[in-house]
Amino acid sequence: MVRRGEQMLSGQLDLLADDFTFPLPVFLDQKRLIVRSPEQVSGMLCLQRLSMIQRRVVAIRPKVTAIDLPRAGRFRVWVDWLEVAIPAEGTRSASAIYYCSTQPSGLKIEMLNYTRMSMPELQPQFVALARSA
Template sequence: MLHSQILSHFRNRAELLLSGQLAGMAADYVYPLPVFLHPSRLLIGGPDHALLVFSHLRAALARRGVVALRPSISAVDLPRAGRFRVWIDWQEIAFPAEGTRMSQAVYYCKTTELGLRTEMVNYTRLSMPELNQEFATLALTA
């Protein structure tokens, strides 16, 4: 998959999240979906659980005044058997500017007949550590 196609995919995912089109976003993942949130882990069991997690994330971004999410790809693995990793820096543009933050994640992806799907996410830098407890609670309700 080309770098520009991957970037477009993640830009679209950001737009879906911020616009509240969470079902479209949830369709981009393979379940169960492990999400590593240094130092904890969240296992998203299916699309319904993903909608709950994404709605909490969207609400937290809105509280901070985030108006745009800009992905920047720092690296892409060479695909092996249709699978590859993508390293992304997410710039969270907020108004007021004090709410602007950066997160970093590694996405474990695969190419399918339906397009790019994510099988696992590993956050290497969290922009909202204040959500760790909330996500821990969500993990228990899955």
């Protein structure tokens, strides 16, 4: 998760997109989206990164709060994300549950459930991106 935060800040969105399987169900508050391609998820990540740049986020700190015991190669990871900004007024936090699996190519994220969004103002754009498939 630390690597994911570093890749987000440095703009390595294609590397982040490689961690997902498709189609990817994403839950945002009360909305369910189906992200169908790496290009769509990269678009969503780009929107998030632009918001972080505008808020002057200088660090993204993940805190893994729980991990399931794997069953049949699948497990969940609960993560709280702290987006540290300067000035501090731009600092926000998010919480998500990652539904993961172990693949021959490495760890993959099969589903994502944001239980608390740091950027709820982006939800309409995320929905529009998912519908554009």
